[in-house]
Amino acid sequence: MSEDGLGYMTEERRMIRDAARDFTIRQVLPVANQLDGPDAEIPMALRQKMAGMGYFGIMIPEQYGGMGLGYFEYCLICEQLARGWMSVASIVARGQGGWIKSAMSEEMKAKYLPRVARGEFLNASALSEPDTGSDLASISCRAVREGDEWVLTGNKYWCTFADGADYLSLFARTSAPASAGQRGEGISCFLIEKERGSFPKGMTGAPIPKIGYFGWKTFELALDGVRVPADCLIGAQGKAFLLMAKGLEGARAHTAARAIGLAQGALEDAIAYAGERKQFGMPIAEYQAIRFKIATMATEIEAARQLLYYVCGEIDRGRRCDREASMAKYFASEMAERVTSQALQIFGGAGYTKLFAVERYWRDARLTKIFEGTSEIQQRIIATSLLGKSEVEAMIAARAFDTQAARRGALA
Template identity: 50%
Template sequence: MTSTDTRPAPSGPAPDDGAWQPRPPALTSPWHTPERAALQEQARRFAMDEVLPVADELDPQKGEIPRHLLDRMAELGWFGITIPAEDGGLGLGVFEYCTVSEELARAWMSVASILARAQGMGTSVADPGRRADLLRRSAAGSWIGAVALSEPDAGSDLAGVQTRAVLDGDEWVVTGHKRWCGNAKAADFIQVLVRVSDPAPGESRSRGLRNLLLVKERGSFPAGLTGYPIDKVGYHGFLTWDLQFDGVRIPADDLIVAPGDGDGDSSGGQQSSRAGFAEAQAFLNTARVHTAARAVGLARAAVEDSVLYLQEREQFGHPIGDFQALRFALAEMAADVEQARAFYRQVAHLLDEGVACEREAAMVKLQATEMAVRVTNQAMQLHGGNGYTTERQVERHWRDARLTTIFEGTSEIQKRIISDRMLPRSPLT
């Protein structure tokens, strides 16, 4: 930060100065252990001391996460939180993954998001030796990817994917248009959802979808792949791409296999014809809880910044924190954050226990992200005119929170998932 920056210091208030502080994690959740508490404290210090100053400098420039931060996260093992210890990871679960992500999102959401581009993503290939090597690279932070699911006409409706892959000898030839692919150019690989065959009459539209693994060099695109970065109002830290595939060639063995595929089926045949769609859906369950954790981090940032500002700003001879209306607004904001945190921890615990909880994942994504928009919006109001400037961090929290209700499935899609598992649909709908 520059010498003219009026924002609060990155480390926030001291624990004993009377200002509000989150409770120690061991006291707030029945799922916590001393090990989890230590991991959270480590992530909190890293976020506030190392990530937040970088975010304050680079986010206004729409800059990308610097390599030194990625290297530090790799040293800490966070790209392999959910990868088994025997494969080089920390051997932990979704709970710990989300705990670290909340802390990182409190400083800069993109840094929490880059964690999802590892965690064993892009390693489910048929060859066991290669799979083990990719897992170790993923855990070490040297196999960080991107996911190309959405298209201009297929976002919420992934079954409508039309990007086509055709076998030509021992290679897939991919042609199509993908959109909203974060980190695409900086990635070591792109996992691409493609259509390898069309469904027969009466079959589900998701038939014939598979995930291919496009291995590439960081900082460049292979032959046949072009794109441009989409200019966003927020979520800076890495670029989000619009991609055109024009005859991109991918080895036939670079096929993501799903459980039950055995040694893989490079023909894209009937036994695995729903594998791509099913794999994408399983990925989204964890991604939605991860998004809930990121939303909680953003909302918590707004609460903490508001606590400081309400003591700093004076009107009518008093700190504005003395006024009941503002105190009550702050109380509601803090209560909303605690509620959402408890919910995402519960669902993360269920995922770690192997419970199929698509409905709960949709619920917590809906509840936490809509909460984050409300809380960050209220924080801007508490900051008054200063909240509508780039001199304060609160506008960044709001811009990033607004996106959480859209990606990994919009709020409306979450409501559809929830209601479809509660009420049967009539044949006419």
């Protein structure tokens, strides 16, 4: 891995990165190579080692037992963890205080964040729904206030780690939007505590079969009158859409880091294999076709990494950078699919087996183009920031508002 010349990589950050790489090579990669598959579970022993490294509290303030670091260090660590197993780089995000840390009261922070930093209070986020993916302003899961409780009804989709988490960050509609231009209004966030390995009363979960992202399960959730205390509301009622939008900025940087880690793992494995595999009397690394593939792969990885460094720096400085975060996520995820595919090609038939990790990198890289907003959604965000909203977008927003109104009428 190269060093950068823009002052991002301080000596402390190099030490953090190198420690994470060493942890990944020694602790994560052997477990991933042994266990990755549809029925795999990230071992509790590995999670405890991660907690010992402080990885669940990277961005939690030191006063609550965390490391007190920023998105830059968080993404440095997650890139290295993804080089071993993307799911391990992802479970780190179930710490950090999740989407809701910034909206927690001081009392909540004192109660929950020390447990989060120790890896004892991990999150699963329930945002998407069966009919609502990237258009999160259209969620229809409802929360109705009844006395000292909220009653939640509806469905959630793509909730990874819903069974193993200690709490859910669940977004639901508490009131209707006033207009098509304010469709995100009326969405609220709830912290729902639960026992590990089970769901709250009134909630059921069905695992979604996946082609990758193994090590944990992803669920469709059905909520039928789930009751939670009134003080489970996080932040102001009806204002959680902004919480989602801000959280997605950091989540997209995190996805870029994971994509870069996958690509780096594929590159390193391809280089090693090309030096060992002989055809026509010499290692395939001697052939120009392979050498040029590797040169291109390395260049694309480094370009994505430097863009991510810039974005993380901007987030840590407190500047909103939705466009740049979308650029980093879009570029890195598209790059990761190309690079891991090229790495698999270098392996030839051996790459299309379960005998090498490159097939895992390839499968998981494909997902980075989908979650936290598809590549097409990132392009839309970037284009809108440069050109303004199109007439088509305004028409889509109006149509979605009409659809929401129809749903409300059917449920009334």
